[in-house]
Structures are given as C-alpha cells and as structure tokens.
Amino acid sequence: MSAPKEVWSSRLGVILAVAGSAVGLGNFLRFPGLAAQYGGGAFMIAYFISLLIIGIPISWAEWTLGRHGGSLGFRSSPGIFHAVLKKPYAKYLGVIGFIIPVVIYMYYVYIEAWCLGYALNAATGKLSIAGMNYGEFFNHYTGAGSDGIAIHFGLGDVGIFVLLVYAINFHFIYRGISKGIETVCKYAMPALILIALIVLARVLTLGTPDPARPDQNVLTALGFMWNPGDIFTGLKNPQLWLAAAGQIFFSLSVGFGVIITYSSYLTKKDDVVLSGLTASAANEFCEVGLGGLITVPAAFLFLGAAGIIGQGTFGLGFHVLPEVFARMPAGPVFATIFFLLLFLAAITSSLSMLQPGLAFLEEGLRLKRKSAVALLAIVTAIGTSFVWYYSKDLKALDTIDFWVGTMLIFIQATILIIVFGWVVGIEKGWALMHEGSAVRAPSFFKPIIKYLTPAFLITIFGLFVLKNVFGWNFSFGEAAHFEPTSSGYIRDLIGPSPDKVARLSVAFIGLMIAFTCILAYLAGKNWAAHPPVESDKN
C-alpha cells in the first residue's frame, strides 16, 4: 500500500495550519479569564515557564515523530506509533491520537455553530441589544436550559448553523491537505488576526465609556488584567501552576494527535524546528498579545470587576461580551466581527480535528477518501447529536471535555514525550528533529525534553488527578483531605445521586475507545499484510 500522496504546498501553509489548529476559543476567552483570576504577575511567570518546559518541547517532539512516521509511510497517530516503536502494542498507544481529535470535534463543532449563529444574530440586530437577557438567550440558543430544546432549524435557532458548519468542515476536509485545510488557514488566519487587531483598537480607544464611573477606564481595565498582585504568594499556589500549565498545554494543541498527523505530510528536507516554534509563537501572539488585551479589559470597562469574576469561558464569551458590545458605540458591528473571529478560530481548529481521523481510516482500513469521509461524518454526527440533544447545563459537552479533552490529552502527551526522549532516545530524536532544519534549537532543550518535560508533565497531571478525581485539598500531613465526590465529574458518576447524562457520556467515550481499538486491530492486520511504502529515505 502506498501512502496517500498529499503534501503541504508551502512551509507557511503548514505553519498556518498548525497555528490555526492551536488558535481557538481558549485564546480569546479562557486565557484572559485565568490571568485575571490568578493575578497577572504570578500567572504569567508560571505560564511562560510552562511554555518553555512543556509547550515548545512537546510541540517539537510531536512535529519530529510525525515527520519521521510520515517518512516510514504512515499518516495517523496509531500508524506512526506502530512504525516508530515496531511493537504489536504500539498502535494501541496511538489510538488516543485518533480518539481525542475525533471526539473533541463532536462537541467543538457545536460550539463553532454557536459562534457563527451569534455572529449572524448580531449582524441582523437580534443580539447586543441593551437590556437583553443574555443568559436566557444563551440557555435557549444552546440548549443549556433544557435537553432537546436546541434542536430547531429556524433562522434564529442553532440547528441550521450546526448543519452549515458540518457541511463546511466536511467539504474542506474532503478536498484534502493542500486544497482544503491549507487553503482555509491561509485566508482564515490572517483574517482572524486582522479582526482581532480591529477589535483591539476599538477597546483601547474607548477611554472612559461611562463618565459616571471614572474608575472604569482603559488604564484600570488593563490594570485589572495585568497588575501583578502578590507574585510570591501566587507562585506558592499549586492551582495557579495547574491552571497556567493546563492553559499552555491545551492552547498549543500539543498531544492532541493533530500535529503528528499534519507533520507526517512533510519530507525529511522540510524544517520542523522553526516551523514548530513559529506555530507556537503565532498561538502565543494571538493568546497573550491579542486575547490578553481584548476580552477582559473590554468587559471591565463596561461591567467592572463584578461583571467578570466567576465567569467561565462560555460565561465570558456568550453572556458578558454580548452585553459589553451592546453598550459600546457601533456595538453590533463589533459584536458581529468578534463572533466571526471566534468562528474563524474555531473552524481552523475543527478542520484539524478531522484530519487525524481521516488519515487513520484511509491508511488503517484502506478506505477510499469518499468512504473514509462518509464514515467519519457518520461517527462524528452521532456524537454531535448526543451533545446537542443532552444539552441541559451543557452536561454531556462538559463531561466529554473533561475525560477526553483534558485527561486523555495529558496521557497522550506524556506517552509522546517519553517515546521521543526515552524510546527513540534523545540523541536520535534530536538528530531527527534537526534534519532539514532552518534553525538549531538551543542544546539546553535536550535535558529539558529528556528529564524536565516528562517530570513536569507527570507532576501537573498527578496534581490534576488528585484534585479533580480524588478531591485532594492541596494540604499535607494531618490537614490533607481526600473526597472524590467533592469533584463534580466524579460525583456525577458515583455520587449519591448520579447524573444520567454524565454516565451516558462516559459510556459513549468507552464505546468510542472500544470501537477505535477494533479499528486499530484491523489496521494492524492490514499493515502486516500490506506494509506501507517508506516515502522518503533520503
């Protein structure tokens, strides 16, 4: 079997595609909220340390393993692990790289539909109206108010946008790497940055929007986000480290299964060091340079600290910001382009989530592209329908996001960095990484990748599990206390009154894992019978 002869048409194209995959809603909604919550100074120190210790190293490892697997004729995470490790169990280690993007796509595409729907509602004057109850609008529009209420297809409902974004995603993924994903990202990423700069210019020139509240001006708004607070006390807080490392980790989309697939379409002559760094830098620019200056300062300007504190990602994006835009001069225009920005950030990410699944179905089951796309559409549509129907309190979405979008990513990234630093070996891995490279990575990254990154990752993951699964109170000795049911995710499953939807969601994840393992088994048979052709042994 020969691997699909798809390639990126330019280096900038693959960089924009990886950056597009990384830049998502979290850059503009989650990061600013966390930085403001934990105090700008300590959080940013932990954030940049995490970028150096886990973000960039795992990104390089994933780019390198992907390109190496591609040179051995494989494009998917199970295939690449199978080729690199050469062990019967290896393909099962890689199945997480199929499950994560495919399952996350199932609910992410639903959020993407909200963004497009909000943009069109704002453009038609149905959103950002002063005095409107945005919480009620959100609950009805997304179905967060009750199960099943969001399954309607009128122009004012989310249904039509779910179908539309599904059609757009599968149209471009069917067109392939270069004509589909690369084309979208080449236009969407510059457009996204341009829109963000326009909104940023608007926010920074608002002055003091309400003369009756002179304390709510641009400078105090920036101060709310960036004033350092008590740095030393902040750095002693393990939850701050968890939040900062988690944000870096999820924002860069490392350990996701996307970069490993994207980079498999590169050849040994293609650079991965500079490309990986550039994609990470693009994500950081959008997150810190743009996201950090737009959302929270804008919300503070109109609503003050009280309007922001306690708001999660969705609260900030879909409750607070529409109200902010309603109070802003030319608000509907800025609301429209801001939600369009979120839509562009989302679609470049959702497209990237489909490619690992498609690559595995094509090379593992030897399906033609049309059949692979059809099978992937059916599987993801089942998951999206599940999340869409069980929408009350966004329980299904939130549960799947926790177990797959958080836990599995930690596991996959840990596997990936250990394979790179210890199984392939840091010396060989370092040499592979620098084949065709345009710049050399500083050599101090070698011990970081081999020792510090896995240790840091395992520590952060351990803390995360202790807190969110075992309900640890972050105390030691006699003060230490564990109460698993204090975590909502565990209480939903084994608490005194378990949540039906949460249990169904976990069962669905279990089914997906079983389904993918069967596919991996079949793929292993196919690869044994028809070994892929090594594509560039130069």
Next chain:
Amino acid sequence: MTLGGWINLILSVGSVTALFLWCIWRVLRTSDRDQRPPE
C-alpha cells in the same frame, strides 16, 4: 494600572510579539529549497 502592571504587560505582550515576528521573518527569509542547519 501600576508600574508592575505596565512591566508585566510590556514584557508579556512584547516577548510573544517579538518571537512571532522573528519567526515569521526567518520563515519568509529561508526559502523552502534552502533549509540547512547552521553549524
């Protein structure tokens, strides 16, 4: 906005912007056919 806030903002936003611009400059400067690791 305190002095610490300005320092935090300028260092954080400045560093990621500078890194991004440097990376883009290097990518555009290095053609796809000329990728050799500097020794």
